[in-house]
Amino acid sequence: MPQLDDHQLEGVRGWLIGLVHEHRLSPTQRRVVQHMLDSMPQVAFASTIDMAEAAGVSQPTVTRIATALGFSGYAEFRNAARDAVLSATPPPAASTTGPPPTTPGAALAHERQNLRTVEATIASDAMRRAVDLIADSRPLGIVGLRVSAALANYVGYLAQRIMPDVHVLDDAAGLDDDLTQLHLDGATTLLVFAMPRYPDATVRALARARELGMTTVGIVDTPLAPFAHLIDVCLVAPVGQDLVFDSHAAAVTLSIALLEGVAASDARRTRTRLEAHEERVAEWEYRAP
Template identity: 35%
Template structure:
């Protein structure tokens, strides 16, 4: 009799391709695609990040107001528009307004009281999850990454400072379905040693987490990994920036920022989805390892009986 987890692994396989023709790509994903230029200057990246984070308001700002909000000059905004493929700021703003208005129309709830601050924090996370749902309309990129991570032996999972919790969750679950998962939660030379050892042992991929506030140590570790010949997959809230630039594959999704400390509903779902993709990549190994684990859990009484 398979355990509930084995049954879920069998029943939850991700289907390749767009599951619903009417599904919309989230506004954030559209902007990431729009601004995906390899040689954006730091000032241009600041403009792009501001537009991504404040699209609804920023799409209707004048060039003067946008420059003031970002803290750059008006000519910098004009050069940014040109750098991302537009004839000038008016053309860019027209495109931003179309994206913003489209995002409002897709599943936008009727205007209602946002309640108290805790309810507003939940509302913000619901919006992050709705954006992620639209991003998952085409799961092929996630399926492909799951296969690559599944094939990497060892597989290194990196999360420093505030990102430790997500890395620990992912590594804990991945060890149930992967034979060699190595967790790195300390930066500096400790991280460098672990990454170099992973590559020497035959590893090909690192899964890194970078949540705000983004640690300089994470960027350093990712660069060490790349220098050693490891591929880097990144789960983050950023669409642009130096850590994203270093990654081979990046999944950017929103975090809840309405309370003193951020909440991670959407990144948590990305973790679970990526774990599912890893189970799908090698179902025979998955079932064998889950069966072995259930036997050990029963033998040593790991869990209370429900």
Template identity: 40%
Template structure:
């Protein structure tokens, strides 16, 4: 994928996001929107049947979705997308790559899209301030998202005085959220990736009922957790392999860490203190 192609894909995804904004979409319609954003370069060339198969919904659902956006039907929506899409579908170069290379190129595209979103740093900076000001700070991530939550919590604990990792579900999850709220927490960070466990949606709903402000890193602005989140930061996952790849959500988590450090006046001193202790204990060999 050339820089021009990736730029066109990013622009197409951004235009789709703008098209969906301001519309109250059903869960099925959010699923279609999510699929369209992930396949932004292909959507103007897909039939309603093909889009339905990709999104895992019925063909009439695609038609109703187009009408919900204000079009006469799916053909009218597709004509609109073709008018604003790049002139050529970037198939030739992609066809020359094997499936592993295509997966890597797709992730590069996801990272470019994330870079474009971060041109406006205000949402991440706001999230950083919310996380820095929450004592304790609960960090939630179940199943596929547990690795992202654990990685964030590991590094956050070096600068934040009380980070509580919530990476196991079950009946005690709500209890642990309650305990964090009673201890003074006012925000919760969630990593939410496909497939989205129902338990995460329930946990976020409970967190908000407990008075916590929910910040979520999700694979799409139309993810099932969107309606239970106060500040959602999207970062797409790759879907070209048997299991999704999550380079963009991982990087966005590190960006959030940076923003949180910027909002913590003692962050640098905490890092220097940790480095001194690590050297004294001989923790690392490098």
């Protein structure tokens, strides 16, 4: 097995990082990839059994990682990794920029890029239209299922401070009934969070909202989402993919900016409602003795 200096090792890791950024991996698969990065260059000469034992996963999981990264199987992935190690330079299609994603610095660097994307979204015509649609809808429904439920509940909690009649829909089982009720109550807009992996129920909700005549505003990780045609106003907030779990920092920032626009659209209503909530703070806020 060849010995690599730090510069050469960074290049080989960059090859694998490039593959990870080009493909969607599950949290389990990302954990194994992080082990691979920490184990370079030994990974390029390890069997699936060795890799599985070292990473604490099953052998099929290791094989699925290879196919998830675009290879026909683990043997092809290992051959490509071996070529990268032996040449000490990444293949032409690989990316060598940035530190390994196992470091906090790499995650932060990627997140800064995501926030730059959000900055452009916030300044867009789509953002202005989304603000108008959400501000005018009464009631307003906010959909978020599985991992997106946390985003929906967070935004819903804050939206209730400045808007009347906000409903967070995070239960797939009753979603169809909830959408029908929103429509009957006069809702004109549905705000939908759709972060990967996308639940099938989220796509069905978008289709159902369209059938009911509601306009859909979607906060998604990419404009290339396979259901983008069901979203009337698409706001893009990329996810950070460098660690085991996705980071939704960009989606949170975009959501707060969206609520800022809604608040400004009716300043009197916003002021009245915020003052009413502020009067109750003394009843629940902890104060040190």
